[in-house]
Amino acid sequence: MAIPDLSPDPVPVSDGEAVLAGSRTRWWEWGEPARDAGTTTTIIAVHGFRGDHHGLLPIVARLDGYRVITPDLPGFGESTPFRRGKHDVAAYAGWLADFCTQFQHDGPLVLLGHSFGSVITSAAVAAGLRPAALVLINPIAAPALQGPRAVLSRIAVGYYKLGAALPERLGRPLLANRLIVRGLSEVMATSDDPQLRAWIHDQHHRYFSNFADRRVVVEAFEASVSDDVGEYADRIAVPTLLIGGDRDDIVPIAAQQRLVSRLSDGRLLILADVGHLIHYERAEPAAKMIIEFLGRRI
Template sequence: MPVTSPYAARLAEIPVERREVQVLGATTAYWVYGEAAEDAPTIVAVHGFRGEHHGLEPIVAYLPGIRIISPDLPGFGETPPIPDREHDLGLFTGWLCEFARAVAPGAIILGHSFGSIVSAAAVAGGLETPRLILINPIGAPALEGPKGVLTRIAVLYYALGARLPERWGTALLRHPLTVRAMSMAMAKTRDRALRRFIHDQHDTYFSRFADREVLHDAFVTSASHDVRAFAGVIDVPTLLIAAQRDDITPIEAERRLAMMFPQAELVEIAEVGHLIHYETPAEAAGAIRRFLRLPAALVR
């Protein structure tokens, strides 16, 4: 039975258009939400690992009046891999820089989870932006998080998926039970309808990676880097939206991360984990509006 999004009504009021652009010699699919008003800011929003643009739509739903450009990362969703390239941090960072300069030069950059690493690395490397927004930022090595044992299991899981015969390895990586286990581990809400929506989102979109090689490259990248390496050289105002129950980066590490930026503001959201974009999008959007000094939206 189809699961209705609790944010569908709000999102339906925001116009959206699918577009394509050539980046690094390949096609990038992206979606433009909202009207391009002269006085409205533009945000380029970068999704997390194994996700695609749909994952950030609940936050988009609470940001009417803001133009949001949301691409699928190379090798995920409707964007194919970059040919003959390892999909490491250098690839994703170079892709984001070229994409942003091509479709929205000078836009605000937003990254969620793995997208926070890519976004921070790009801005530290010279991508011009007036402000940076990081949601569920990866502020410490995943192996040092409160569930480091689970991360080590994930390392073995992705390594096995890459080494098995292709058919078996891909089937393991896309197995519905594995996807559901990941979803259950991340969801913190006790709202049954919202949990069903979250699980349906992961069931629908979490396996839309191009192939196991791209997925393995991206996982290694996500597990090998964190935002701390770039914080000190990011000289634009930065907003960190962190979860107090995040199992990937504990809130204490997020507080330390905020101190590493020359100009950073930390907003903590209680009773949520690594799925701020699904569980508390209104709170995240409110923090973004305050950070951008925009009037509050009507929340219903």
Template sequence: MAAQPSPYAERVARVPVREDEIAVRGGRTRLWVYGPEDAAHRVVFLHGLRGDHHGLEPILAHLDGVRVLVPDLPAFGASPPLPGDRHDVAGYAAWARDLLIAVAPSGDAVLAGHSFGSIVAAAALAGDAAPAVRGLVLVNPIAASALTGPRRVMTGLTVLHHRVAAALPERAGTWLLRHPLVTRIASVAMATTRDAELRRWIHAEHDRYFSTFADRRTLLEAFHASVRHDVGESAAAIGVPTLLVAAERDDIAPLPAQQALAGRFADARLAVVPTTGHLAHYEAPAAVAREVDAFLAALR
């Protein structure tokens, strides 16, 4: 079967990109650097659970004149697991802090995160150990624990699925976590677009990248972190200007919870992308990019 063409392929192809690898916390992190070297703004963008750098390309392709650094989170995509840390919020936050110090030592970058990446990004900037950055951007931020949200029944079933996978012998458990039917169920549940071609491409993207995690142990650590934690745990300790990009139809991170979350930051603005859900990076990347561009311009 022919690959489903990306609706953003032409724009993505026009963006200069190079692949790099850097040492972080005793391990190696694969990193993709998009955009011009002389860009006025630099953004370090963290992807969501079970994704990799490809998922953020539709957004960065609409960010003209911005340099965007997108690492594959450890244990996902092309980055191997962390050698000395758990793949939980604390472990990923420590990794993100060291990553920022390595790629933006002068503090001139903006940190961004989508979905689970929003939890990690917020935790990385909370407290005295936070590295210097110009601002924080959270796209589809996890405003409340998935265990208490409107999809808590679905979340409960997903937790059960992961517990069964954990109880099985490793080979069988990993097979269950990577099963294509599980990927398709998750993809169908998250997609909100009525555009049939776009839906097919989203499903194809998840088929390609949703199962590129390193192993069962690290995936289970990251998954349980994703459903037990939220951005609100870190919000009050973040002092930099913050942009929350919510989606009107996001039932993983519902709009009322986003509105409440915005009030917990010292300096935050909430932007709402209409008629889309938790996959705003796939369904409405131009709208997300416009909000990010406006935020970057205001930082000057």
């Protein structure tokens, strides 16, 4: 099947793991390996809610000339949960700051976050992490419960509350139900290309339910609808690129425009005919925007 706007799966240069906050965090390295200390630009890419590092690979494959590190968030993919405490934005931001320390001496460090990853990376920067630049794809610029899909968001809140309240043998299957995952995928995909839509649905079926347990996914969901980048905007003092979609029902353009106006050094670029799945549907133009931005700012 030929998939529009998608490169063949990239091959990692290396992989590894680090124990941070009790989580055995798995990560993969792509692109240009670090050679001379202080000269390699490293991009640490943080995926969105319920996904894992696979979701960002269509963009990673196109970031020519950069070294990219893609961790799985604690509790998702191949990374184990935090040993104690909730899986909220503060915990993830602290984890990310610790994760970055092992790469900060290799050269300029860039943070990239998609969707919920945009909140985590922004919170980490607001708390004191100082990357050379910040890239936010489909940034959560306003509370999800106030967006155009507010009704659906509130239905999702009820769904996760029910999954948490049921006995384990019923709760986890509900939260990983393939029909519900497919429904979410259908709602989020905006492309009319049947092959691309089929591939997106397959990606969601493969990777959207790779969470450690229902506690992790419920806590992370609560964080994803409770926090937004706007809460941290006034404390983000690094060059920041926002890439949004004009059909994003989760974060409308007006909210993204308000957000970029609050950043001390921000730029907003909008892709046409795409919603909240830029990393799947418009990976090539997004990667070009990132490369151009970093080429000018680093």
